[in-house]
Amino acid sequence: MKAVRIHEFGGPEVLMYEDVTDPRPRPDQVLVRVKACSLNHLDVWVRKGLPGVKLPHILGSDVAGEVAEVGEYVGTFKTGQRVLVAPMHFCGHCEKCLAGVQNQCREFTVLGNAVDGGNCDLIAVPLANVIAIPDALDFNQAASVPLVFVTAWHMLVGLAGLRMGQTVLVLGASSGVGIAAIQIAKTRGCQILGVASASKHDFLRAQGCQHPIDSAGDYAAQARAVVGDKGVDLILDAVGGRSWTQGYDLLGPCGRLVAFGLSSASAGNTRNLLHALRQLMSVKKWNPMKLMDDNKTISGTNVGHLFSRPDLVAPQLASLMDMYGKGDLHPHVDRAFPFTEAAAAHQYIHDRKSRGKVLLVP
Numbered sequence: 329m330k331a332v333r334i335h336e337f338g339g340p341e342v343l344m345y346e347d348v349t350d351p352r353p354r355p356d357q358v359l360v361r362v363k364a365c366s367l368n369h370l371d372v373w374v375r376k377g378l379p380g381v382k383l384p385h386i387l388g389s390d391v392a393g394e395v396a397e398v399g400e401y402v403g404t405f406k407t408g409q410r411v412l413v414a415p416m417h418f419c420g421h422c423e424k425c426l427a428g429v430q431n432q433c434r435e436f437t438v439l440g441n442a443v444d445g446g447n448c449d450l451i452a453v454p455l456a457n458v459i460a461i462p463d464a465l466d467f468n469q470a471a472s473v474p475l476v477f478v479t480a481w482h483m484l485v486g487l488a489g490l491r492m493g494q495t496v497l498v499l500g501a502s503s504g505v506g507i508a509a510i511q512i513a514k515t516r517g518c519q520i521l522g523v524a525s526a527s528k529h530d531f532l533r534a535q536g537c538q539h540p541i542d543s544a545g546d547y548a549a550q551a552r553a554v555v556g557d558k559g560v561d562l563i564l565d566a567v568g569g570r571s572w573t574q575g576y577d578l579l580g581p582c583g584r585l586v587a588f589g590l591s592s593a594s595a596g597n598t599r600n601l602l603h604a605l606r607q608l609m610s611v612k613k614w615n616p617m618k619l620m621d622d623n624k625t626i627s628g629t630n631v632g633h634l635f636s637r638p639d640l641v642a643p644q645l646a647s648l649m650d651m652y653g654k655g656d657l658h659p660h661v662d663r664a665f666p667f668t669e670a671a672a673a674h675q676y677i678h679d680r681k682s683r684g685k686v687l688l689v690p
Contacts (some may be wrong), residue, residue: 331448332670332688337377340671340678348386351452357459358405359397360413363467364664365389365446367673367686368504369589369639370474370632375674387670388445388688390414390547392461392470410467413446414474414635414645429630429670445574447667447688456638465652472504472659472685473648475553478685479631480508481644483564483586487627489515494561497551497578499571502528504685509564510535515656521554531683535660548574558582574589576624584625641664657690660684 331348353359376379391413391521395405405411444451461470482489496513500506501522513520514536522537529540541550551560559580565571566589575585616625635641651657662689665673677686 329449330667331386331445332388332667333384333386333543334375337375337383340375340674343373343387343670343674345458345668345670348448349449351361353399353452355395355399355401356455357399357452358395358402358411358455359452360393361396361444361450362391362690364391365392365473365688366475366504366633367665367688370475371445372674372678376608382479386444386446386448387390388447390471390474391446391451392467395458395495396450399455403462403502403685404455405458410461410463410470412461412470412474414641415458429542437479447670449690462649462653464607468661468664468689469659471650471687472661474645475631476504476685477508477512477648477657477659478641478644479505479629480512480564480587481631481648482631482634483588483627484509484512484562485647486640486644487629488562488584490518490562492516493518495519495521495555495558495580495630497523497560497563497575498537499523499547499563499565499567499575500589501532501540502683504682505564505566507535507684508657511657512651515651517676519555521551521560525680528683538575544550544551546574547571548578551578555580557652562586564588572626573689579622579624581623582625584627585624586601587628601627662686664689666690 329350330345330352333346333348334342334343351359368389371387371391374387393411395407395409395411397407398405468611496518498506498509501510502524506522510520510522520537521541522532522541523541523543525544526530526542532540539554541547560578561580561583563575563579563585565575565585565587568587568589572585572587579585648657662684663680667688667690670688673686675687676682
C-alpha cells in the first residue's frame with residue numbers, strides 16, 4: 329500500500345508518499361480501508377519534531393473508511409461496514425495494557441503520535457477505536473468529527489459547564505475546533521465572539537458567530553466594546569502567551585479561561601526552540617489566591633492525552649453523534665487534498681488559510 333511518511337523532522341518537504349508494507353490485523357483488531365483522514369495541527373507538530381514520535385512515521389489522526397477485514401476475535405463489524413476510527417483507548421498490546429494497568433499506558437492509539445496514523449491506504453486498529461457511522465454522515469464529514477468536536481465539547485461542557493445564554497469568546501474561530509465550538513455554543517443560545525482574520529468574518533457569521541473580531545487588532549479591546557464591563561463568561565484560547573493574560577483580564581466574575589494550545593510558539597515550517605522558549609517565558613504565572621479573589625478559573629486540556637480515558641471520551645462522542653443526528657452539528661470541510669499533495673496540505677494549514685477542517689484522501 330501507499331502512505332504519507334516521514335523519515336526525518338522538518339518542513340513539509342520531509343513528507344514522502346511511498347510504498348509501505350500492508351498491515352495485517354491482529355485477532356482483536358479491525359483493518360480499515362481509509363477513505364478520508366483529518367489533518368490537524370497535531371500533525372504539523374509531529375512533522376516538525378514532537379517528542380515521543382518514532383521514525384519513520386506515518387502521520388494522520390481521525391480516519392473514516394470501510395472495514396476491509398476483521399480479526400478472529402472481532403464479531404461486531406463486518407467487511408464493507410462504514411466506520412470512524414477515533415484516536416482513543418489503548419494500544420492493547422504493550423505490557424501495561426496486557427497487565428490491566430491501562431491508566432498508566434502511554435502508548436495510546438492516538439493516531440499520528442505514538443503509533444502510526446491514518447495517512448495510508450489501510451490501517452489496523454484495536455476494536456475499541458472503531459465506531460460505526462450513520463449513512464447520512466459522509467466519509468469526509470466523519471473524519472472531521474473526533475479530535476476537534478470532542479475538544480470543543482470537552483472544553484465547553486465538560487470543563488466549563490456551559491449554560492444557556494452565556495457569552496463565549498473563541499480565538500482561532502475559523503479553525504476546526506473553533507467552528508465546532510461555535511456550533512455547539514449556538515445550540516445553547518450563547519452570545520458568541522470569534523477571533524479570526526477579517527476575510528473570514530462572513531464565514532463565521534454563517535456558522536453562528538454573532539460578533540466576529542479581527543485578529544489583526546487588539547482582540548480584547550474589540551471584545552470589551554461588545555460585552556462592556558460585564559466581561560466574558562468563557563474564553564477558549566489555543567494561541568497562548570500574551571493572549572492568555574489579555575483573556576484573563578477580559579473575564580467577568582466566575583469567568584473561565586480554557587487553554588488548549590500554544591500556537592504562538594510555532595513559527596515557520598520547522599521547529600524553532602528559541603522562539604518557543606520566548607513564548608513560554610511570556611506566559612503569566614497566576615497564584616491560587618489571585619484566582620480566589622478574582623472569582624475566575626483557568627483550565628487546560630490536551631485531548632490527545634484525554635483519549636486514554638474512554639470512560640470520559642466515549643460519552644462525549646455519543647452526545648456529538650446524537651447532536652449530528654438531530655441536525656445541530658454540521659462538520660465543515662474546507663478542502664480535501666490527495667495524499668500525493670500532503671506537503672501542500674500542511675502548508676495550507678500552517679498558513680492559516682483553512683476555514684474548518686482540512687483532509688487528506690487516498
